[in-house]
Amino acid sequence: MRIRTTSPTARAAAALSIAVAVLAVAGCGADPAKQADSTSQASSTPAPARTTPGLAGPSTTPSPTSTDLERVVGMTPLIKPSTSTSTSSTSTATASPTSTGSADLATSTEVLAVGSKGPGVQAAQTRLKELGYWIPTPDGEFGGSTKQAVWALQKAAGISRTGKIDATTRTALVRGAVPHPRTSSGRVIEIDIARQLLLAVDGGHLTAIINASSGNGETFTVKDKKTGKETKYVARTDRGNFSVYKEENGMHESTLELGSMWRPKYFNGGIAVHGSGSVPPHPASHGCVRVTNATMNWIWDSWGASVGTPVLVY
Structure with a gap:
């Protein structure tokens, strides 16, 4: 079958249509x-x-345009x-009163990081989970998933993203810093x-x-x-x-x-x-x-x- 186009614009549109189809699934x-x-x-x-x-x-x-191509591939x-002039919320809510585990966290001075183990880590994991930060079942071992949850807490609280539970992060954890949906x-x-x-x-x-x-x-x-x-x-x-x-x-x-x-x-x-x-x-x-x-x-x-x-x- 012979495909005919009537103008350079039509030919360009056809070519761009193919590009959009390819990039959309890329x-x-x-x-x-x-x-x-x-x-x-x-x-x-x-x-x-x-x-x-x-x-x-x-x-x-x-007939997709170049703007369509940009949107398809993001x-x-x-x-x-x-x-874009959209802005994101910077508000942070305070969750429910602290639990007994959080009270223990408040008195601790230990810096927790990847590789840390023990009751202090488990208390921190339990508090993170209580606040809604995604984390598997608390097991007392500070691994990659715990670090991800700590990063999320630090982002919500607007503090340094160290991935560690230091004094500043501990305060945010005990206070119950969470974002507003x-x-x-x-x-x-x-x-x-x-x-x-x-x-x-x-x-x-x-x-x-x-x-x-x-x-x-x-x-x-x-x-x-x-x-x-x-x-x-x-x-x-x-x-x-x-x-x-x-x-x-x-x-x-x-x-x-x-x-x-x-x-x-x-x-x-x-x-x-x-x-x-x-x-x-x-x-x-x-x-x-x-x-x-x-x-x-x-x-x-x-x-x-x-x-x-x-x-x-x-």
Whole structure:
């Protein structure tokens, strides 16, 4: 069959349409995650129509523009930097009165860090869990999951992100520093870009407070494997109202060689919340929102966040 175009504009639109289709499934990637699923399954529904500025899913127009391409992959070309003026909440709530374990924490002067063990660590873990910070069952051993929870606490309290329970962090832990969710009804994933936190919210109440890492604002290059042409982008995570429109129950390898994504839940074109083997306390991704593999497993297997779950990014 011979395909005819009537103008250079039509030919350009057709070419861009192909690029959008490829990049939409490429994913933002991350450092290679440590978990894989050889029997991974994907489930999806059509992306919702764009009803809020910034909302991106597979294009619903016949002739996508360069702006559509930027939204699909969650990146902005260097010649057109982001102009978003959205801000995130800086308020921090104080939780319920301290428990007996927290009272013990208040009198301790021991600095706890990765490798620490004992009753002091278990008391800290119990308090973190009591406040809603995501952490496995307290076991008295300060490992990676505890460090992630401590980072989240430090972010919420607006203090140095040391990953250790020092005097300042201990005070925030005993006081019960937690962030305020912005939504008041339904199950919602809230992503606080400024503080790099993901909040699992149910009916306006915090179910889990999770350390997260989003787009780092740095430039990176995508190379067309056929033409060799290179295009530079800025890694960013757009703010706005979205919803989970597609999910993949397993490891997704970026077709743009940007890394691996564990059990991604897509909410804005190729941008997803996904598990990663590297979740620092600062922005580090190409645009996706990273959480640990263990946390992503909890989101999938315990909390839910099925297709259709609202995602608020601010």
